[in-house]
Amino acid sequence: MKKRFSLLHLFVIAPVAWGGLFYFTYYVRPSSTLPLLTFFVLLALALLTIFVPSAYLLGQRLLFTRRYQATGQQAFRQGSLLTLIIILNLILRALHSWSVLTALIILIAAIIAEIISLARKA
Numbered sequence: 001m002k003k004r005f006s007l008l009h010l011f012v013i014a015p016v017a018w019g020g021l022f023y024f025t026y027y028v029r030p031s032s033t034l035p036l037l038t039f040f041v042l043l044a045l046a047l048l049t050i051f052v053p054s055a056y057l058l059g060q061r062l063l064f065t066r067r068y069q070a071t072g073q074q075a076f077r078q079g080s081l082l083t084l085i086i087i088l089n090l091i092l093r094a095l096h097s098w099s100v101l102t103a104l105i106i107l108i109a110a111i112i113a114e115i116i117s118l119a120r121k122a
Contacts, residue, residue, distance in 0.1 A: 007053055007056065007072075010048075010049045010052055010053055011049075011053070013045070013049050014046070014049035014050065017042065017045045017046040017049050018046045018049075020042050020046075021039075021042040021043055021046050024038065024039060024042055025039065036094065040087055040090070040091060043087065043090070044083050044084075044087050047082075047083040047086060047087070048079055048080065048083050050079075051078070051079035051080075051082045051083055052075050052076050052078075052079035052080075053075070053079075054079070055070075055074075055075040055076075055078040055079045055082070056070055056072065056075035058070075059074065059075060059078075077114070077117060078114065081110045081113065081114060082110075084110065085106055085107060085110050088106050089102075089103050089106060
C-alpha cells in the first residue's frame with residue numbers, strides 16, 4: 001500500500017463517511033435490523049478513516065525505532081483492530097449483552113492478534 005495513495009483517499013472519504021453517518025442518524029429511525037446494520041457499517045467506515053491515519057502518524061512520529069517502522073499495512077491493521085473493538089462493544093451494547101468482562105476479552109483478543117502479527121514480521 002502506498003502512503004500517499006491510501007492517506008489521500010482516506011482524507012477524501014472521511015468527510016463523506018462522517019456526513020453520511022450524521023445524515024443517516026438524523027433521518028432514519030433504528031426500527032429494524034437493516035438500519036442498525038447500515039449504521040454500524042457507516043460508523044466503522046468513519047472510524048477507520050480517523051484511526052488509520054492516526055495510527056500511521058503515531059507510528060512514524062512517536063514509535064520510530066529500528067525494530068518497529070510504521071507502514072501503511074500496519075497502520076491499516078491497527079486502525080481496523082481499534083475500529084473492530086469499538087464496533088463489537090457497541091453491537092453488544094445494542095443487544096443488551098455488554099459487560100466489562102466482554103469488553104476486556106475483546107480488548108485482550110485484539111492485543112494478542114496485534115502481538116502475533118508483529119511477531120511474524122520480526
